[in-house]
Amino acid sequence: MKIGNKFLRIFLGEFLLIVILIFTMTVIKMVPGKTTFEKNIEEKLYFPKVFEKDIFTTNFVAVDNNLGRVDVLFKNPNLESRDEIEIVLWEGNKTIFRENYNAYNLGDTSHARADFPKISDSKGKEFILTVKGVKLVDGKLAMGAKKNEIGFIQYYDQKMSLISAIKSSVNELLIIISTQTIVLALPMVLWGAFLW
Amino acid sequence: MKKIILLAAVLYFLVAPFTYHPDTKLVLYYPTLNNSKVWNIYTYLNTHQDDAPKFHYPPMHYWVLKAELPLVKLIGGKNIVNWLKTGGNVAFNDPKVYLYNLACKFPLLILILLSGVLIGKIAIKNGYKKEIALKAIKIWLFNPLTLYSAVIMGQNDILAICPFLIGLYFYSDLPFLAFFLFGVSGSIKNYPLIWAIILALIYPKVSWFKKIVLGTVAVGLYLLSMAPFLGLNYFREDVLYSGLSIRMFESVLNIGFGEKILLVPVLLLVVILIAVKKNLGRSLRGQMSVLLTATILILGLTHFHPQWLIWIMPFVAIILAIEKENWWFWLLMPAVALITLLFEDKFLYWGLLTPINSNLINLPFMGQYLQTKGVDIELLNNLCHSVVAGVAIYWLWNLGNLKHENRK
Numbered sequence: 001m002k003i004g005n006k007f008l009r010i011f012l013g014e015f016l017l018i019v020i021l022i023f024t025m026t027v028i029k030m031v032p033g034k035t036t037f038e039k040n041i042e043e044k045l046y047f048p049k050v051f052e053k054d055i056f057t058t059n060f061v062a063v064d065n066n067l068g069r070v071d072v073l074f075k076n077p078n079l080e081s082r083d084e085i086e087i088v089l090w091e092g093n094k095t096i097f098r099e100n101y102n103a104y105n106l107g108d109t110s111h112a113r114a115d116f117p118k119i120s121d122s123k124g125k126e127f128i129l130t131v132k133g134v135k136l137v138d139g140k141l142a143m144g145a146k147k148n149e150i151g152f153i154q155y156y157d158q159k160m161s162l163i164s165a166i167k168s169s170v171n172e173l174l175i176i177i178s179t180q181t182i183v184l185a186l187p188m189v190l191w192g193a194f195l196w
Numbered sequence: 197m198k199k200i201i202l203l204a205a206v207l208y209f210l211v212a213p214f215t216y217h218p219d220t221k222l223v224l225y226y227p228t229l230n231n232s233k234v235w236n237i238y239t240y241l242n243t244h245q246d247d248a249p250k251f252h253y254p255p256m257h258y259w260v261l262k263a264e265l266p267l268v269k270l271i272g273g274k275n276i277v278n279w280l281k282t283g284g285n286v287a288f289n290d291p292k293v294y295l296y297n298l299a300c301k302f303p304l305l306i307l308i309l310l311s312g313v314l315i316g317k318i319a320i321k322n323g324y325k326k327e328i329a330l331k332a333i334k335i336w337l338f339n340p341l342t343l344y345s346a347v348i349m350g351q352n353d354i355l356a357i358c359p360f361l362i363g364l365y366f367y368s369d370l371p372f373l374a375f376f377l378f379g380v381s382g383s384i385k386n387y388p389l390i391w392a393i394i395l396a397l398i399y400p401k402v403s404w405f406k407k408i409v410l411g412t413v414a415v416g417l418y419l420l421s422m423a424p425f426l427g428l429n430y431f432r433e434d435v436l437y438s439g440l441s442i443r444m445f446e447s448v449l450n451i452g453f454g455e456k457i458l459l460v461p462v463l464l465l466v467v468i469l470i471a472v473k474k475n476l477g478r479s480l481r482g483q484m485s486v487l488l489t490a491t492i493l494i495l496g497l498t499h500f501h502p503q504w505l506i507w508i509m510p511f512v513a514i515i516l517a518i519e520k521e522n523w524w525f526w527l528l529m530p531a532v533a534l535i536t537l538l539f540e541d542k543f544l545y546w547g548l549l550t551p552i553n554s555n556l557i558n559l560p561f562m563g564q565y566l567q568t569k570g571v572d573i574e575l576l577n578n579l580c581h582s583v584v585a586g587v588a589i590y591w592l593w594n595l596g597n598l599k600h601e602n603r604k
Contacts, residue, residue: 021210025552033555158555172552180213180295182271187210194202 006196013195014188018173025169032159037063039154040146047075047142050085055132058149062125062156068118069155071111072131073144076103084135085143087114090128100134103141111153118157197316197330201309204337208305208347213298215548218284220300220350225280226251227262235262242430250434256383256421260355264303272299284543285557288550297551301350307358308346312337314361315513321365322480324518332517336509340529344536345506348548353506356385361510367483371399375410379417387494387507389418390464391487397468398477398486447497463493463592470595481518484511485598489591496581496588502536502544524587531583537562538577 039060050056072087081103089097097116106112119125129150131143144151160168176183225248226237234240237251237258251258269276272295279287279296290296312333319329336342345351363377375392382389396411425431448456467490476482488511495504516522536544540563546556559565563573 017210025214028549028552028556031549031553031556033553034558035555036558155558175291176294180292180298183213183294183298186298187206190202190206190209194199194206 010192010195013191017188017191022166022169022173025172026162026165029160029165029168030162032157034069034155035064035158037154037156038152040149040151043146045073045144045146045151048145049139050074050083050131050141050143051133051136051139055130056143056145056150058129058152060127060129060154062119062122062127062154064156065120065123066118066157067122067127067154068157069113069115070097070129071113071153071155072129073109073111073151073153074103074106075109075142075144076106077108077140077142079108080138081106081140082137083133083139083141084137085112085141086130086132086134087112088130089114089116090130091119091125096127103137106141109144122156197313197333200330200333200337201312204312205305205309207338207343208308209298211343211347212301212305212350213294214551215348215350216288216293216297216551217349217351217543217548218287220297220304220352221280221287222248222284223261223352224265224268224300226258227265228277228280232262232265235259236425238425238428238431238434242434250430252434253385254383254418254422254435255425256380257355257385260384261352267303268299270299271302272296276300288547288557289554293551297350301347304346304350304352304354307354308337308342311354311358311361311510314358314365315510318361318365318480319514319517322368324480328517332513335516336513339509339513341505341509341532345503349503349544351503351506353385353504356381356388357506357510359384360388360391364483364510367395371402371410372413375413376417379414382414382418383421387491389414390490390494394464394468394471394486394490395477395483398471398475398483400475400478443498443500444494446499460494460497463497464490466592467493467595470592474598476595476598480514482598484514485591485595487511488515489588489595492584492588492591496585502532502539505532524590528584528587531580531587534580535577535584538566538573538580539563 039058048056070089074085083103084100085103086098086100088095096119097114099114101112129152131150133141173184227234229237229240229246230244237255240246241248241250272279275292276296276299279290279292282290287293287296315336316329316333319332320326346354358381359377360381363374363381366374366377375396378388378392378395382392392414393411396407396414399407399410402410422431422435425435444460445458447459449459450456467486471477471482471486474482476486488508491508491511495508512525516525540561541547542557542559542561545562546559550557563577566573566576
């Protein structure tokens, strides 16, 4: 094969490699995922008994749109407790979520998961989360708390559009080329050698 | 052969930087402790405060990781040491995660490629045609288990597999060197020691005395590498009696009065008896079948981690290259894939892609998702394990019916 043809083949091959990489990254970036946010994340965690107070209340402002889940931390020591609690999420007077949980379904530190229809315009809105004991059986169930507030994690649905995902993939590859050159250079050199 | 290796290298070096598993990072964290001055990792972790889990592998494994570290630092730069210290659940957020992934996996990828070359050389040395050798290399390099376990996850089982394959290359003509290398391999991860014992017992045309001497070379080296640590209680707890080491004794048959029959050792004994009786050690086909049967029986009857399936692949590659019959392998793959997806470990599926999309880590376990769709995941998982166990039993039966081939 002529040298010129070889270079053309390598050029097209390398181009194809980059296209495949951008396509793959775009598809992966478009998979819907979730970001999390935890209020008071740096604060010390402790576990007050759920029946110590009538009700635990925490206010929070959503940091993003598409709030669709909160996970509240509990501790069921040695999995012995059968207490029952209620978790409620409010937006003003509107109830977003309300459900009872039996400690039987909670681990020795595990989260009670509260899923609700995602709130597409949640960013900046204020919500109120409450936890209260509704059936005292043994009083052993404890709740994760930080700074006198409920210990919980907020989940926001994330989904990239095709255009955003392509842009993000291209940008990321450019950053890789400029800051971590060997990551792309190595397979590209090897691919060139293969095509030669 | 060069073209195949080159193509595999392109694929590996393209995929590896973009996929992440915390274990790849964790194992390389240990040799960085105390400015890389720690040689006895067991004493260090048991006498110093450190959040890392205890080190459950033999000392040789740690020393190999120490030997790897300079190369990892050379590729990843000096800041990689700080990255190795970060938590497994957040390390993928580092902007340089691609470079660090590449650096951590680089030695492993080289060993996988080298193992491919060795598999081809072993086939040719045992009289098989070049086409068969090339087919075996292709199967080893491009099968889903090698790609998943070694390239995507970056599991370091290859550290033990590669020296074992070098030993296998010398098995027929330089047995003492071969068993020395089997000992090295078994000292890095324990399971090749089982292979070494089996290969010693089925070694062809030698007396039982020599067979025992050969086995002693491998086992002796293993014990020698651990000798300085055997007196330490925490070493015995962390390594010898760890969950990983004794897992193969958990499948049992109760025979009353508190006594049990340990199923895996029983079946391994059956494998050895069949192999000795049929003199299966005299051909590569026989050796590979024995090692495959033993390994798949261990995996089929224990709670295995999906990445461990790579243990069977050197033998499978050679067997599939020689034989046309491969349906059992393709029966195994979906079962292993489902077991993987049902694990309560996001880093076995979603988490692997977090360098590209970090939000994936907050998706639920695949099992949780399937449960919401009404799938009985416990039953599904048990069925998949039963398929693996079924294929393992099939191989035991197959071993009993194996005829020595003359065609090469």
